[in-house]
Amino acid sequence: MKLYFLPGACSMGIHALLAEIGQPFKIEKAARFGTVEFESYKLVNPKGKVPSLLRNDGSLITEFPVIAFYLARMYPEKGLIPKDAEGEIRVLEMIEYLVSTVHMQGYTRVRRPEKFAPSVSDHVVVQEQGLKIFQEGLDLAEKQINGKEWLFDQMSIADFALFYLERWSIANGIGSLGRNCEAHYNRLWSKIEIRQAIESEITT
Ligand SMILES: N[C@@H](CCC(=O)N[C@@H](CS)C(=O)NCC(=O)O)C(=O)O
Structure with missing residues (x-):
């Protein structure tokens, strides 16, 4: 591969x-x-x-x-995706949201506003909209982790989508991570x- x-x-x-x-x-x-x-x-x-x-x-x-x-x-x-259909659906639902909405609609608006509005004068508004979408995603993940180690009962592929969004937030100072997301990021980052x-x- x-x-x-x-x-x-x-x-x-x-x-x-x-x-x-x-x-x-x-x-x-x-x-x-x-x-x-x-x-x-x-x-x-x-x-x-x-x-x-x-x-x-x-x-x-x-x-x-x-x-x-x-x-x-x-x-x-x-065991990166549950074996039962309902568990599998929920993991796919989360990964889809993190990538298609939080990344593509949120983060991309902040970093590449020109993709959404050709006129420079609109870029600040586009970036504000993007930040709102991005932060909403981080907040939703924060609530979902809610003291657990992972987004679901055990580590899943969705945690790896959240991981790159958390890293972007930290590295580029975009949005902010709550305590659960910060611990989640560190849990993956501490794996050598x-x-x-x-x-x-x-x-x-
Ligand atoms: N829908 C695609 C999105 C991938 C995407 O937007 N990748 C960005 C990097 S985060 C990219 O390739 N950017 C390079 C470019 O646009 O030139 C996916 O889920 O993989």
Whole structure:
């Protein structure tokens, strides 16, 4: 398996998940939009986005929730998604919300307001809207953890989506984490395999 990533991007959630699973995998730095290398990366993933996961059979899968679900299914012994249908639905519901709403609608508005409004004069309003969506997501996660270690009764793929959002909040000073989310982030960050994987993104 090979993960295409960009340092500090949402792909770090899948990178951390692969590190937690502990099976062999490779990583390759993708290219950002606007660089010369970007056209080559689009031959790998025509959407030009990360994360992308090249599977052992040579096929590529994209979209964070789908890659996370695939990995949970591939390694059922890690228990990263509940076996019962209701439990599985709730984990997928959370991961979808974190990626599609909190990241794509919230965080992206704060960091890339020009994607939502061409006029610079609208950017502050767009960023305010984004911050509200982002913070609402962090607050919802805070309530859901509610003294537990994880979002659900045991660690699941949803925790790895929350992990990258928490890291963005800390690293970029966007929004604020409550005590539960802070402890949740530290719980994952204190795992040596995860920390090493994320830190290696800078030097790869
Ligand atoms: N819907 C995609 C979103 C992925 C996405 O937006 N990735 C960003 C990084 S966080 C990206 O590839 N940005 C590079 C670019 O836009 O050039 C998913 O769930 O994987």
